[in-house]
Amino acid sequence: MNAPFFKFGLFSSDVSLIIAFVIGIGFGFMLERGGFGSAKILAAQFYFSNMRVLKVMFSAIVTAMIGIYFLSVIGFMDLSLIYVSNTYIIPQVLGGLILGVGFVIGGYCPGTSMVAFSTGKIDGFVYVLGLFAGIFVFGEMFPLFTNFYYSTDMGSVTIPSFLGLSYGLVVFLVILMAIGAFAAAEWSEKKFADRNPEKNL
Amino acid sequence: MTSLIKSITHIFEKDESHVHLEIKAQPYWNPYLTGIGLGLVLLAAYVIMGRGLGASGAVSTVVAVGVNTIAPEHSSGNQFYTEYLGDGKTNPLKDWLVFEVLGVIAGGFLSGTLAHRVKKGIDKGPRVSNRTRLIYAFIGGGLMGFGAKLARGCTSGQALSGGAILNLGSWAFMMMIFAGGYAAAYFMRRQWL
Numbered sequence: 001m002n003a004p005f006f007k008f009g010l011f012s013s014d015v016s017l018i019i020a021f022v023i024g025i026g027f028g029f030m031l032e033r034g035g036f037g038s039a040k041i042l043a044a045q046f047y048f049s050n051m052r053v054l055k056v057m058f059s060a061i062v063t064a065m066i067g068i069y070f071l072s073v074i075g076f077m078d079l080s081l082i083y084v085s086n087t088y089i090i091p092q093v094l095g096g097l098i099l100g101v102g103f104v105i106g107g108y109c110p111g112t113s114m115v116a117f118s119t120g121k122i123d124g125f126v127y128v129l130g131l132f133a134g135i136f137v138f139g140e141m142f143p144l145f146t147n148f149y150y151s152t153d154m155g156s157v158t159i160p161s162f163l164g165l166s167y168g169l170v171v172f173l174v175i176l177m178a179i180g181a182f183a184a185a186e187w188s189e190k191k192f193a194d195r196n197p198e199k200n201l
Numbered sequence: 202m203t204s205l206i207k208s209i210t211h212i213f214e215k216d217e218s219h220v221h222l223e224i225k226a227q228p229y230w231n232p233y234l235t236g237i238g239l240g241l242v243l244l245a246a247y248v249i250m251g252r253g254l255g256a257s258g259a260v261s262t263v264v265a266v267g268v269n270t271i272a273p274e275h276s277s278g279n280q281f282y283t284e285y286l287g288d289g290k291t292n293p294l295k296d297w298l299v300f301e302v303l304g305v306i307a308g309g310f311l312s313g314t315l316a317h318r319v320k321k322g323i324d325k326g327p328r329v330s331n332r333t334r335l336i337y338a339f340i341g342g343g344l345m346g347f348g349a350k351l352a353r354g355c356t357s358g359q360a361l362s363g364g365a366i367l368n369l370g371s372w373a374f375m376m377m378i379f380a381g382g383y384a385a386a387y388f389m390r391r392q393w394l
Binding site: 003004005006007016017018019020021022023024025026027028029030031032033034035037038039040041043044045046047051052055056057058059060061062063064065067068071077081082083084085086087088089091092093094095096097098099100101102103104105106107108109110111112113114115116117118119120121122123124126127128129130131132133134135136137138139140142143146149154157158159160162167170171174182195198 | 229230232233235236237238239240241242243244245246247248249250251252254255256257260261263264265268279280281282295297298299300301302303304305306307308309310311312313316318319320321322323324325326334335337338339340341342343344345346347348349350351352353354355356357359360361363364365366367368369370372373374375376377378379380381382383384385386389390392393394
């Protein structure tokens with residue numbers, strides 16, 4: 001049992017900042033390679049013509065999920081040291097809806113807007129300004145809805161523990177679901193190929 | 202030689218007579234392979250740090266520090282800001298997510314440069330003006346900043362990172378992003394189609 005390395009005190013928190021920067025480079029690199037520096041490609045997800053958001057996101061989740069599960073099964077990583085943040089179901093469902101609407105209006109999500117900005121997109125830069133404004137407004141309004149913010153606290157809960165299924169079975173079900181979603185995405189891209197922004201870049 | 206001079210002069214008059222000598226942008230990578238690459242980066246974050254990736258949290262820290270610099274008394278009475286400001290012993294900007302997002306900016310620029318995709322411009326559909334597009338970008342960014350704070354994370358920190366460790370709230374959140382996006386898409390079609 002050696003991982004997560006940081007939790008076992010293998011390096012200081014100053015070193016962790018360098019690691020943060022390096023991991024960030026990998027993150028930003030992959031986002032840009034995936035086409036996520038372009039609002040047209042990101043938004044096309046919601047018009048069924050370019051499904052890169054779904055494909056990249058689900059294959060990333062599946063890859064990391066299998067890796068984490070495998071490393072914990074062989075005893076290399078202690079899953080209990082990975083912090084599962086609490087579920088506040090109603091605020092999170094509402095937050096997700098707001099994010100989805102904001103995604104179609106703004107064309108980016110917070111991470112991808114950083115990549116758009118760094119590759120010269122003016123709309124990406126303006127989006128980042130909006131992000132600052134939105135978080136500032138949230139911060140200023142926070143005292144008004146602190147109670148709602150902390151409502152429907154379900155504690156630290158995973159899908160396996162919630163459904164009473166084994167971790168491995170849920171991993172398997174998520175893989176099946178992802179394969180189904182990929183098949184649907186390929187079908188949808190063919191059907192709406194005439195308006196796929198990637199074809200006319 | 203003449204073509205070299207031509208290309209140099211073209212750099213300076215790029216705005217008037219673009220495209221011709223500009224190196225063509227490379228196609229994007231296969232989405233599934235990119236996803237596996239992104240998944241390995243996420244896995245590395247979990248193995249090395251025991252935590253996932255993020256984006257909106259870094260902006261929150263900067264906002265909290267900004268408010269605290271301008272109006273320290275105001276921020277100290279607000280639990281949302283104080284959480285990002287820490288105990289006052291260490292600089293709140295010396296934060297994991299802040300450095301990670303600086304890396305994201307660098308990594309995006311690196312990838313874009315290597316693929317000849319770094320180019321000043323506004324990304325939008327043909328039927329919308331630049332001005333409208335920028336207003337929408339600001340509103341969308343604002344909504345997502347607000348929503349991400351309510352949900353305790355954005356597409357990176359909550360959907361992607363929480364999704365990989367099967368966090369229930371993260372999956373509910375992720376499904377709602379798609380629901381919200383598809384519900385609003387019809388009203389935004391002029392911007393993109």
